[in-house]
Amino acid sequence: MPIEVNGKTLETDEEGYLADLNDWEPAVAEVMAKLEDCELTDEHWEIINYLREYYEEYQIAPAVRVLTKAVGKKMGKDKGNSKYLYGLFPYGPGKQACKYAGLPKPTGCV
């Protein structure tokens, strides 16, 4: 199902992930979050931005421990755990946050 962002129509796959990574802009995350009744706060954006940076370097979303460690460093040790991340992204940081960040969905036995 395509989504409308700033007057542009962007292709997504069956599960709502952006078909073309290059189509991403911050408004994409806002639109996707709205579709899932999620309001993006600064905390959400910290995660989304980190995912994009990591993907840029490694062509994959960070593993959960890489992510929690980075979050812990940046936002305080009490936040460097998956409980905190699930609080922000109840459908799973790997999947929901990746979607908002325009990254492909992690596949496999996860």
Place this chain on the structure above:
Amino acid sequence: MADFDIPEIKEYTPVPDIKEGVMAHSKPYVAKPDFQEPLGYPGELVENWEQKALDKLDDLRGKYRSLQVFLDSCVKCGACTDKCHYFLGTADPKNMPVARQDLLRKVYRRYFTFAGKYFPKLVGAVDLTKDVLDEWYSYYHQCSQCRRCSVFCPYGIDTAEISMAAREIMDSIGLGQKYCNEILVKVGKIGNNLGLPGPALVDTMEGLEEEVEEDIGVKVAYPVDQEGADILLITPSADFFAEPHVDGLIGYGKVFHEAGLTWTVSSKASEAANFGMFIGSYENMQSLAMRIREAAIELKVKRIVFGECGHAWRVAYSFLNTLAGPFDFLDPNYPVPQHILEITKDLIDKGKLKFDKSENDHMTLTFHDSCNVARATRIGDEPGSQFTTPREVIKAVCNNYHDMEDGTIHDETFCCGGGGGLLTDDLMEIRVKGALPRATALKNVTKNHGVTHLAAICAICKSQFTKTLPYYGFTMDQVVSVHQLVSNAIILTGQETE
């Protein structure tokens, strides 16, 4: 929480009153040409698919004698009808194993048996139509190939082999499942199901080294592509990526470290899982297995050890040698391959590992036997060692343990509900419903024996449970890896202890 009804947990899982067709809508996403063609399949449904499908069925029953026997030998005794977790969880009669088999059997009869050719109605034979194909696609993706039904079948008919054949037929006419086939393409390109490239793997493993050192003050290596290591560890890529899997991986590293064994993972064969089995494709299964062989040769290792992954262990234990052997370049003093639990158990038996079991005292454990391990392999030399080895390791590192009830463990174990290529969000309804019998047994052992955590030795089981058990009132952190328990309790030489 869900757009479907979540079954209610009762004291035991009753055989439900049948509800015809309630799961007919369940269909996974179809693979796009990008995920079909690299695997040797047509990109989309071919024009003369009926004939192609029949040709493939004919080919497969010639290639696999078992398939021919299974198609011929069912006597409709009914022993399997209430044995499938998907039937118990959905009440859809087509999820009875015999009915699932019959979806293919009725077509086989129509075209390949005398009675079916001339008196189809008498023997329940039908033409292969689009409706039949749609039913195949739906119900052969409601089978986790767990083989519980085959334990109860007096003829030993293995529904898993029938569902594998059906999927192979569908792939060969251009109707593949997105989840499995996308993953298979990824392994072929990148080396693992996740698509985790070498540099990311190195970064992830370095992070684990730091984490362990911060935690216990011992530098434990988590090496990637280290030539000349003793052991090549083949583990599911979920172990690098997800929780609680990664805690198991941390545990393997600690065991190797304490035993003085050098080891490495390979960026080329960074995956234990072999989805080639799920789609019944010998060729794809083999090409994945060959990556392991090549990595072992390139890295000049002496042994191959598999991490905690259910179907990978079946492929490794039962088929690795025929798929990718002979492994005569490895050290002949060790079995090929070995399971990580065999290594840990052997070290425990020899008194080479020290544990502080009280580190796991905040938990009372139970163990979930993974289908492929339980019904197709051993973990050790003795019959039944696939049941005893993991339990003995858990009991060596934990003070509190209680099994779930008979009929739900060992060779009668219930599938987690997500095996066989069904671990995908588009099949969430069948996954949640299929988890009912396991959730019921877990609830009982929780209530009656104070069990707090479920330990598993399969990446799929772990992911499936963390996702689906919350639908039944559990929390995701109640699922643990067996080597996570080992990791909690092990005391490494030089470790800081309070």
